Amino acid sequence: MARINSPAELEAFRKEILSRRDPTKPCITLCSGTACHATGSKEVAIAIEEELKKQALADKVDFRKTGCHGFCEKGPIVVIDPEETCYLQVTPDDVPELITAALKEHTVVERLIYTDPNTGEKTAHEPEIPFYKHQKRMVFGANRRIAPQSLEDYLANDGAKALVKALVEMTPEEIIAEVKDAGLRGRGGAGFPAGVKWEFARKSKGEPKYVVVNCDEGDPGAYMDRSLMEGNPYGVLEGLIIGAYAIGAHEGYFYVRQEYPLALENLSVAIERAEARGLLGKNILGSGFDFTVKVHRGAGAFVCGEETALLRSLEGKAGEPRPRPPYPAVKGLWDKPTNINNVETWANVPLIINKGAEAFASIGTEGSKGTKIFSLVGKINNTGLVEVPMGITLREVIFDIGGGIPKGKKFKAVQTGGPSGGCIPEKLLDLKVGFDELTKAGSMMGSGGMIIMDEETCMVDVARYFVDFLTDESCGKCVPCREGLRQMHKILTRITEGKGKKEDIATLESLAETAVEASLCALGSTAANPFLSTFRYFKEEYTAHIDDKRCPALSCKELISYYINPANCTGCGLCLKNCPDGAIDGGKKKIHIIDQDKCTNCGTCFDVCPPKFNSVIKISGEAVPPPIAEEQRVIVRKKKGK
Amino acid sequence: MSEIPLQIDGKDVVAEEGDTILEAAQGAGISIPTLCHHEKLAPYGGCRICVVEAESKGASRLVVSCVHPVEKNLIVRTRSEKVDRIRKTLLELLMAHAPESPALRQLADEYGADGERFEKEISFCVHCGLCVRYCAEVVKKNAVGFIDRGVRKEISFIPEIAAKECDDCKECFPLCPTSYLQAAYVLVESLAFRRD
Numbered sequence: 001m002a003r004i005n006s007p008a009e010l011e012a013f014r015k016e017i018l019s020r021r022d023p024t025k026p027c028i029t030l031c032s033g034t035a036c037h038a039t040g041s042k043e044v045a046i047a048i049e050e051e052l053k054k055q056a057l058a059d060k061v062d063f064r065k066t067g068c069h070g071f072c073e074k075g076p077i078v079v080i081d082p083e084e085t086c087y088l089q090v091t092p093d094d095v096p097e098l099i100t101a102a103l104k105e106h107t108v109v110e111r112l113i114y115t116d117p118n119t120g121e122k123t124a125h126e127p128e129i130p131f132y133k134h135q136k137r138m139v140f141g142a143n144r145r146i147a148p149q150s151l152e153d154y155l156a157n158d159g160a161k162a163l164v165k166a167l168v169e170m171t172p173e174e175i176i177a178e179v180k181d182a183g184l185r186g187r188g189g190a191g192f193p194a195g196v197k198w199e200f201a202r203k204s205k206g207e208p209k210y211v212v213v214n215c216d217e218g219d220p221g222a223y224m225d226r227s228l229m230e231g232n233p234y235g236v237l238e239g240l241i242i243g244a245y246a247i248g249a250h251e252g253y254f255y256v257r258q259e260y261p262l263a264l265e266n267l268s269v270a271i272e273r274a275e276a277r278g279l280l281g282k283n284i285l286g287s288g289f290d291f292t293v294k295v296h297r298g299a300g301a302f303v304c305g306e307e308t309a310l311l312r313s314l315e316g317k318a319g320e321p322r323p324r325p326p327y328p329a330v331k332g333l334w335d336k337p338t339n340i341n342n343v344e345t346w347a348n349v350p351l352i353i354n355k356g357a358e359a360f361a362s363i364g365t366e367g368s369k370g371t372k373i374f375s376l377v378g379k380i381n382n383t384g385l386v387e388v389p390m391g392i393t394l395r396e397v398i399f400d401i402g403g404g405i406p407k408g409k410k411f412k413a414v415q416t417g418g419p420s421g422g423c424i425p426e427k428l429l430d431l432k433v434g435f436d437e438l439t440k441a442g443s444m445m446g447s448g449g450m451i452i453m454d455e456e457t458c459m460v461d462v463a464r465y466f467v468d469f470l471t472d473e474s475c476g477k478c479v480p481c482r483e484g485l486r487q488m489h490k491i492l493t494r495i496t497e498g499k500g501k502k503e504d505i506a507t508l509e510s511l512a513e514t515a516v517e518a519s520l521c522a523l524g525s526t527a528a529n530p531f532l533s534t535f536r537y538f539k540e541e542y543t544a545h546i547d548d549k550r551c552p553a554l555s556c557k558e559l560i561s562y563y564i565n566p567a568n569c570t571g572c573g574l575c576l577k578n579c580p581d582g583a584i585d586g587g588k589k590k591i592h593i594i595d596q597d598k599c600t601n602c603g604t605c606f607d608v609c610p611p612k613f614n615s616v617i618k619i620s621g622e623a624v625p626p627p628i629a630e631e632q633r634v635i636v637r638k639k640k641g642k
Numbered sequence: 643m644s645e646i647p648l649q650i651d652g653k654d655v656v657a658e659e660g661d662t663i664l665e666a667a668q669g670a671g672i673s674i675p676t677l678c679h680h681e682k683l684a685p686y687g688g689c690r691i692c693v694v695e696a697e698s699k700g701a702s703r704l705v706v707s708c709v710h711p712v713e714k715n716l717i718v719r720t721r722s723e724k725v726d727r728i729r730k731t732l733l734e735l736l737m738a739h740a741p742e743s744p745a746l747r748q749l750a751d752e753y754g755a756d757g758e759r760f761e762k763e764i765s766f767c768v769h770c771g772l773c774v775r776y777c778a779e780v781v782k783k784n785a786v787g788f789i790d791r792g793v794r795k796e797i798s799f800i801p802e803i804a805a806k807e808c809d810d811c812k813e814c815f816p817l818c819p820t821s822y823l824q825a826a827y828v829l830v831e832s833l834a835f836r837r838d
Contacts (some may be wrong), residue, residue: 045816301791318788323687323709476769476788476795477688483735486793487760507759514731517724519691 001411003278003631007164013157015163021156026061027081028052029144033068033227034262035384036075040091041065044076047092051099061103064153067143067231067266070385071131074114075148079126079144081167086126086249087112117381131382134400136363138371139347140387143231144305146316151273154234160279161348166242167287170353176244181357181370188214188305188342188417189446190522191368191435194349197339200329201247204337209249209429212333212340213240214310215256218302219418220469222449225343227385229263230258232347233270237293239349241280247339252293255310268295302473305447306521307340309475318634319514320475321521342447344373364390368434370467372448376402379409379454388433395429398452409454412553413537416448419466419473420526422533423459442533444526459538460545460553464492466530474523481524484515497558500546505535550621557601560620564605566591566628568615569634575605575616591633596624648716663718664692673832674707674720675729675749678770678821683779685709688771691732691749695719704728726753734759738747740766740820743794767797767822783807786814797826802830803835 004010028048035528045065052058069077072260074088080102087098087109094112101107113124114131123129136233139146146153151313154160180195201209213236215539217225229236238251256264271293274280282290296314303309304319311333313319317517332338348370352360361369368390374397375385388397394414413423422443424431431437435445453462488511491504510527519525535542544550551559564575564584569591576586583599586592594605608618646657650667657666662685667674677689687709696705697717704724706775719725733755737746741757746768750757769788774797777786785803788795799808815824 129657303791322683323706325711471793474792476790476792477771479688479690479732479735479769482769482793482795483738486763487735487738490761510727510731514735518693518728518732520687520690520706599765605822 001619002277004285005278006051007168010155010164010285017152017156021365023084028061028063028077028099028102029081030063030065031067031069032065033071033072033079033143033230034223034260035068036077037262039075039089041076043092044078044090044095048078048093048099051095054096055099057099057103063509064147066146067148068227068385069144070137070140070227070387072385073381079486084126085124086129088114088116104270121204130403131384131386131401133234134396135387136371136389137387138351139235139344140228140231140373140385142235146232146234148231148233148549149269149273151234151270151277151279152418154232159234160238162353162490163238163241163279164285166245166353167285167289172202172246172248175242175353178357179246179352182352182360183357183364183367184345184348184352184360185368186342187372187437187447189444190447194341194345197329197341198243198247200327201249201337201339204329206330206335206337208251209247209335209375210333210336210338211240211249211252212310212338213252213256213346214305214307214340214342215254215260216305216310217257217260217296217343217447218473219447220306221451222375222418222447224373224385224448226232226257226260226263227344228347229260233263233267234274234401235350236267236343236347237270237274237280239346240293241284242349242353243339243341243346245289249339250292252291253314253333254293254295255298255304255314256295256305258297260507264295264297271295298440300476302469303475303523306523308521310340311338314625316473320477320525322329323520341373344448360571365432365434365437367436368445372433372442372445374448374450376452377452378450378452379405379414379457381406381453390434391432393432397433398429402452405452405454407457411452412455412457413453413459413462415443415451415453416449416465417444417464417529418449418488419469420444420523421446421449421531422529423453423462423537424533425537439533442536443529456553456555458551458553459494459534459541460492460551461496461553461556463530463534464489464496467490467492467527470523470527470530474527476555478520478524480515480516480518481520481527484511484524485503485527487511488515488528492531495542495545496551496556498545498556500542500551502546504546505542508535512630544621548621552620554618554620556620560603560618561596562594562599562603562605563619563624564592564594565615565617566632568613569635570613570615572610574608574610578604578608580604589635591628591635593627593633600642607624645786646712646714648712648714648718650718651720657712659712661712663694663705663710663716666712667718667720668705672720675752676708677745677768678772679708680772680776680817683772683775686771686775688769689732689736691729693725693728693732695722695725727794729753730755733769736768738820739763739768743768743820745819765796765822766820767826768820769795769797770819771797772817772819773797773823776817779809780784781811781813785809785811786826797823799827800816801830802838804830805837 039572078087078090101109108124114129176198184194187193301319304313306321309319309321415423445538467489471489474481476482515528576584583595606616644659655670674692677693678686685708692707694707730753737757738760785807786799789798
């Protein structure tokens, strides 16, 4: 591979790549991110390759395995360009029909395109599918157009243009000013202005300086950074090189979770190829700027996403946070000035340099500029990754893009900001998405996880779940976090088991205050958020659990009983057959009865009772009606014989 | 080194740049309670008992005095309703582990901490880390260390090192506020020491 020694040579190379490409030539794009991989995209890829050979289309069609498209609910996803016809949940068996229709007959396979679950309306054109229509995919959009390891694909999609502009036309100070003016805030959690952080590191005394990419994404259900790292490693790398140049660093590190094998693979190949081409290493593009990067694999501790813990882990020590100040910009990796940003933050940098601060800052709210990628998970129809402009409302994200709540259930809350974030109730659905707006509502932006909860979710149990997660992930160094979480977990568990005491709320509040005020790092100081935000908006659920021993969501196992409503029981016997505990008494033409002493509340009877009968019900906070008398249990069929 | 003027509990104090608030207070004869602090060891910031109120530019916040550097014209209050309340909760959390520790009981009296507030825990280690850090920083043997994390974190002697080094040292023993260290030592000695 020939080294590219100047911006002119890069442009010549780009031109040469583009001259080999025909934008009208059909291209089959297959999402090959981790989520689609799990639903079978590898098998689909093999089927596509075989079918193209079989139909003698291999040289008439391009086939590109790309990073994550985002609509993970409906994977594996195939998009045929240039028409942008989108096929969902494609299996290997669908491939022959799909290829014949798309490439020979120029028709659309109706059964594989998007169907609106509510209206039944079909949409074939990808940009018109509601999930995509309301998004603004500035950072994430390139994922769809490039094979992650292909530098040629990256360059064909305007890759490295920002790098050239930064190295040739701009001084480090100008780059920092541009990032500051753009109003880019850190996408990893705290939302600190990136340009200000860069300036601290640049002005900080001490050599060498380091830049670090934080790809230790650990929030349950969040995978924005994974998908960016997997799908567009060159984009993150380009942002990092520009940042390094602006700060005056010549060495950088990618801290990537060990659990992200595809991200590690694609990133390593990207680094290798960028180095071979002279986009990384000594004298980048003849500019005189040297920069090398190494990849470090994280060992799986959540707290290593916290910057000081991450740095200690990079140094080979136990991943425990240390007090700030001094901040990493002053004393970071090996006590040298260090700038750490999250994957998505770095990925935004080329956009800002290319389009300018003004264009970037024109999107968003007063305090939050640009777009943000969220992972929509939980009780939502369209699970997946979405990129939206800051300032969009939660309602638009959840209902217009996310398609609302499955099975016609009612929305209850959205949990944002990861385990230390908070739950936002229905009455705040018109809240604008932004750093300050979410914090004001008692939650936070965090790295961009959104967990949707429906009416069947118990908010006390949600708080218990997240506190459980944090208890497990606390590093254990400081008392408010380690011991505070231990006690909060005990108390919340007790409440969900119906053993809550009146004074528990006051105790939780004082533990929360101690954690917020006295913890060493952000994990501890936000560790009480799961309790604080659920208590703020769903106080009545706490009192119901404690005072009435009742779970309003009918979710806490210890607080509910299953009961067969005699009026609805048809004696079908399904519950009797499936009960693992032998707790149901019944028989032919007999109303079934649950023996409450034998019942373990597993819920099997509830699940198997046909919805048209709906005879098994859950009861909480009140006594189970006594079983009906034996002679009343005989079911007399009314329709027959009369 | 430049001199940094600040105020602690109404008293004007001059500290050196890089000093912690705790050092500045001790230098001025003002006492702040500590558990994990030791003058021979690097500041740790684990127990948080030394939390104080620090006011600068009109804004007040809580900082941990053993690790927080002095700032020019900082106004420090070593006691306040909030500081006392947080110290009380911290002590109660630790007393769930070691209700009879003299160091904890003494502070509990002062701050009105209720040793019975939280359910008792099995381990009576309070994770001050004095033993681990003393062995690493002063003795430089690393015969005792932390294992695991979060609520499962505990101290553990490394038998291969401890069997060789500890007999003639045991300088960490008097540092332990709960005597858990001694118990851990006896346990590992009887289970895993090879003295050929």
